Amino acid sequence: MANPTPRRGYHHGNLRAELIEASFALLAKHDLAEFSVAKAARAVGVSTASPYRHFADRDHLLAAVAAQAALELAARVRADVAAVPEDDPRERFAITAGTYVRYVAERGAGFSIIFSTPLARLDDAELADAGRALMRLLLDLARDALGGGPPEDALLLLERHTVAAHGYATLLRDGFFSSRRPKDTVGTIAARAAQASRELRVGG
Amino acid sequence: MANPTPRRGYHHGNLRAELIEASFALLAKHDLAEFSVAKAARAVGVSTASPYRHFADRDHLLAAVAAQAALELAARVRADVAAVPEDDPRERFAITAGTYVRYVAERGAGFSIIFSTPLARLDDAELADAGRALMRLLLDLARDALGGGPPEDALLLLERHTVAAHGYATLLRDGFFSSRRPKDTVGTIAARAAQASRELRVGG
DNA sequence: GTCTATAAATAGATAGAC
């Protein structure tokens, strides 16, 4: 309380958050394969040693990125859902496939990293909680979309929706669409993902 | 013609093919991120310089792997399809989603590498041809599945099917399912992918 | 066509100064 602007080493008081943000920028432009702690450090303008004061190793930095991605994704889902009339729960659910495609295209992080096996092994509680919360949110939307019926139906609808959203998002990222239909954009693919979810039928 | 068993350097006459096979083995066990020319060379038991007599660089080796993956995948699709009665073209198409999931799980290579942007830039004719042939095969099966109707319907069915197959395959690889339902295996996921394709409806 | 040897890049991670 004495000093609201605490003295920082050289030019950062917020390195942890800045490294996470720089990591998103790297993931958005390149593969996870090309991501490195060193690049994130350079992007922020600190030495390559500095990140290790904030993250035990590369995987712990990635886990923090993954946890934030799960939180951001949940927030975007809530925001996009809120723009659809409450009396159309099926549509509220469907459009989140588009939300996912757009988010992954913009931030470069999605289910692949949020639920990745190596990161899961770290037993990071923040990541596990954020991932669970994201899936619970989507499951609730799936349930509302069906408006009753067996619980397994909601789970199956969620699975097919998730698979469609992730399939579109990863094929887009890998260049599958750009080589086949050069005019496809993030927006058109997101719309097609939402439409695919919209037309899903289960249990009938 | 003088010597049917041509003299080879030390112990290989078939290094190119062996490197491709070793690359598949690496991809099956680990990420593309962890793949390296050096590892493939060591797996085969040659020096790390030898691969460069057969492939200009890492990407050209991967392109050869991708081209072979497209060929193998097409062969498996044909084989699996042949086991389904000809009078059920819808089923013949649907089961290829399972074929894809099983192939990617076993070999570690699929659409992500066959159509990957960096490899596409190499303008490798073999890869381009194999990729096109694979998609043409699937498109023909999609057309048969619909048994007539607008050509756009077959394209949309193919897209949704491809997205489902790839979505299941990549989520399986990344560990999404094992963390959620530990009892899921390649076989159960492949069956769910086929079922998802089976229930796709377009243009109606 | 394979080898040995090596160059040049890059990354992960740690030690110790400030």
Place this chain on the structure above:
DNA sequence: GTCTATCTATTTATAGAC
């Protein structure tokens, strides 16, 4: 909490011997 410096490991790729 950040820096400089450093160690170790790995990889990609090339040169030149055999």
